[in-house]
Amino acid sequence: MEGAYRDKYAFVGEWYDNQASLVRRYNLFYYPCDDTIEMYDLKNRKTFLKRVKVTGVTLENFYIGSTLNILGRLVKITSFACEDTKAKLLKDMEVTFVLIKPIEANIAGKIITHLYQNGLRITKMKKSRLTADDVNYLFRYDVHDPTFPFLFEQLTDALVYGLELVGNNAVSNCAKLIGDRDPLKAEPNTIRALYGKDPVRNCVHCAPDPEAAVKDIEYFFPPPPFHSVRLNLTATLSNCTLCIVKPHALREGKLGDIMEQIDEAGFNITALNMFMVENINANEFYEVYKGIVQEFKGMVDELSSGPCVAMEIVAKNKGLHTAVEFRKLVGPIDPEIARLLRPNTLRAKHGKTRVQNAVHCSDLAEDGLLEVEYFFKILDL
Known part of the structure; x- marks a missing residue:
């Protein structure tokens, strides 16, 4: 089995067919030699899409939870289809969650560029207004910190950017790039050293570990049934x-x-x-x-x-x-x-x-x- 997948990566993907109102499942094969994709229909047991190059889709787009636009169909990657692919990719590719606190958009832009230049790619992002419940959940690990009351006051009813980031060892790498919670103690050229003011107004927050990252991402980017009740969008619809x-x-x-x-x-x-x-x-x-x-x-x-x-x-x-x-x-x-x-x-x-x-x-x-x-x-x- 290992030899069979040496020149390709195998995943399981799902596509919601609106016309039939059902989820269709496929094996997706990615060939790195020429950036082509092949799809196999698991229910009908036949090739659904012969090898074809899809613009903008490379190996870095394939991770659990990602969504690929394959010839007009939004296919979500749900799992690895073989142990070889899992062994090759899972050890390095990771997701993490970052919250950019209330800050000028030009500084938020600089932070986004800093993350990108250091190998972290944004795969989900939105601007939202935090409620008290949102702050309590996203900062649940900080409730006993002496600065939490000030943090709670700063962030409740505040506009923030939430980001899902993907990259090699994303959680630990992101923490290093952001730096110490206190900007005065942060290493030079880390994000908090460059743009932070104090331990509360320190620009950004990141998930402390991979498990927390997954939970934060699920919370900040809820599925459609919860769009209207949690962390909804902030459009003013005026001028x-x-x-x-x-x-x-x-x-x-x-x-x-x-x-x-x-x-x-x-x-x-x-x-x-x-x-x-x-x-x-x-x-x-x-x-x-x-x-x-x-x-x-x-x-x-x-x-x-x-x-x-x-x-x-x-x-x-x-x-x-x-x-x-x-x-x-x-x-x-x-x-x-x-x-x-x-x-x-x-x-x-x-x-x-x-x-x-x-x-x-x-x-x-x-x-x-x-x-x-x-x-x-x-x-x-």
């Missing part, structure tokens, strides 16, 4: 516009820099969530461009090629029309033109092509609210 950081930009570690640039340009990120957009939803979202923009298919394929981050943007100056002003920050659709005419725009700095141009924003002023509602109300359900 807002939508910004999507596209899948290619996330893979390239540009999210932190984009958040910095948005904040420093005079905009608040009032809501944020990471989505896996199915092909059918990407088609629906971009439908207004169908038959008008020749890159329509490429835009749909890009948006559904992996996780994206959607943000509700609101101008800090309440007298400004957010959608109009933010459109100026984003820049022309073609990054090459943007670099010539508007070199300080988001697309000029982070875009590659007309399809992979780093971010989407609402083109028309009147579409800002509609697009925010599409992501933060319709897709979230």
